[in-house]
Amino acid sequence: MPQITLDQGTVGYQDTGEGGEPVLFLHGYLMGGGLWEPMVERLTPDFRCITPELPLGAHHIPLNRGADLSLPGIARLVADLLIALDLRRVTLVGNDLGTAIAQIVAARHPERIGRLVLTSGECFDNCPAVWFRSLVPAARVPGLLTLAFQALRLRAARRLPFAYGLLTKGALPHDLIDEWTGNFFRDPGVRRDCAEFTRHFGPAALLDAAERLASFDRPTLIAFAREDRIFPYAHGERLATLIPGASLEAVPDSRTWVMRDQPALTARLIREFIHTTPAGAAPAGTTPA
Numbered sequence: 001m002p003q004i005t006l007d008q009g010t011v012g013y014q015d016t017g018e019g020g021e022p023v024l025f026l027h028g029y030l031m032g033g034g035l036w037e038p039m040v041e042r043l044t045p046d047f048r049c050i051t052p053e054l055p056l057g058a059h060h061i062p063l064n065r066g067a068d069l070s071l072p073g074i075a076r077l078v079a080d081l082l083i084a085l086d087l088r089r090v091t092l093v094g095n096d097l098g099t100a101i102a103q104i105v106a107a108r109h110p111e112r113i114g115r116l117v118l119t120s121g122e123c124f125d126n127c128p129a130v131w132f133r134s135l136v137p138a139a140r141v142p143g144l145l146t147l148a149f150q151a152l153r154l155r156a157a158r159r160l161p162f163a164y165g166l167l168t169k170g171a172l173p174h175d176l177i178d179e180w181t182g183n184f185f186r187d188p189g190v191r192r193d194c195a196e197f198t199r200h201f202g203p204a205a206l207l208d209a210a211e212r213l214a215s216f217d218r219p220t221l222i223a224f225a226r227e228d229r230i231f232p233y234a235h236g237e238r239l240a241t242l243i244p245g246a247s248l249e250a251v252p253d254s255r256t257w258v259m260r261d262q263p264a265l266t267a268r269l270i271r272e273f274i275h276t277t278p279a280g281a282a283p284a285g286t287t288p289a
Contacts, residue, residue, distance in 0.1 A: 001053070001060070006080045008073075009063030013052040013081070017044035021114070021274060022087045024050045026078065028096025028121065028256075029132070030057040030149075030184065030194070034176050035095075038263035039270070046271060047091075052081055055193045056097065058180035062189025069197040071127075071205040072108065075101050079109035089114030089279040093270065096121045096167070096231075096256055100206050107212035114279025116220040116243075117270055120228045120256045123235040124210055127203040131162050131230060139198035146191055152181045166229045168257040213243050218280040220246040221273045223266060225254040247273075 001012040014033055023043060025036040033051030040049045053059040054074060055067075063069070068076065078101060082090060092113050094102030099121025106116050122129065128136065138144045151157040152164075155174055159165040164172055183190055220243045224236030233250065240248035249269050254261035 003061070004081065004084050006077060006084055008067040008077050008080070009055075010061045011052055011055075011077070011081060012060050013050055013085075014040075015048070015050050015085075016040050017046075017048045020047040021089060021091060021279065022048045022050060023091045023093060023270070023274070024052070024078075024082070024087065026092070026094040026098030026101050027051070027054060028056070028098050029128075030152075030180055031096065032058045032176065032180055032183075034179070035173070035257070036259055039259045039267050042263060042267035043271060047274065050085065050087070052078070054078075054098070054101070055190075056197060057190065057194030058183050059190060059193070060183055060187075062187060062193050067193075069193055070200045071100060071104055074197070075104035075108060075205075078105050079112070082112040088112050091115040091117060091270070091274055091279070093117040093119070094121055095119045095259065099123070099231075100127055100209075103209040103213060104205055106216055106218070107209035110216065110218060113218055115274065115277060116216070116218055117223065117273065118220070118236075118239060119223045119251075119258050119266070120225045120231045120236070120254075122206060122231065123239055125203040125207060126231065126235065127206045128201050129230045131166065134162075135198050136201050139195045139201075145195050145198060146185075149181065149184060152177070153185075167255055168260050169227070169253065169255050170261055173260070210242060213239075216243050219273070219277040221249065221269065222246055223249045223251055223258060223269050225251045225256060225258055225261070227253065228255050230256055 222240045240246045251258045258266045
């Protein structure tokens, strides 16, 4: 996996496809960029697809001590990554917690964003979602978050609602989850990063982003799953009303992981959105404020 060093630390990423416009995918909590593989396979013939490993508990390399691991801090890391990779007019795609991060990037660091795609994920005050709110106080007790995640080593336990069970209608990608949990338990620095993020996990930055997105001027696609049991479709409708000119697409027969439950449809929606909507990024040379 290629790596790049930012002020916050070293970030791994996959960079696939040499031609076409750049598309950057953001994953969720205790997940990695490999979650997007079904999408990347379908989109790389047309686009350059970048999937960074965000410091959300399944990353390979811990960040520097003292790095800002709040939601705004991770949004800043994404913005810094765009600069370091010299990416402009990027189509930014989020899912799960990556959707929250994408909103904050778009709201606070829009300079290199050409288009925004928000799939099912945290919005407004649903952050963290109700099934996962107990993780926040657990992270404030040394060692308790690690103890809570021990159950994820058991494949049978992963189907529980407070694990990965509500994220997909299909089979869980156990090989990927083995890798994600392996990274968490293998490195104390990764566990430290995860606990630090989780301790500060809350809706304030996302509510602030929602206010700012009311004046967001880049093309936006909202693609939420109708049957998501964690992130209501109504929140997608609300986002589409909030963001000027946003288009809304309902993804049928899917839960949160639209890239797994409906990869062909979701890839088609993104491809058509990019091909039919001119990017709205600011002139080159700008940097986040």
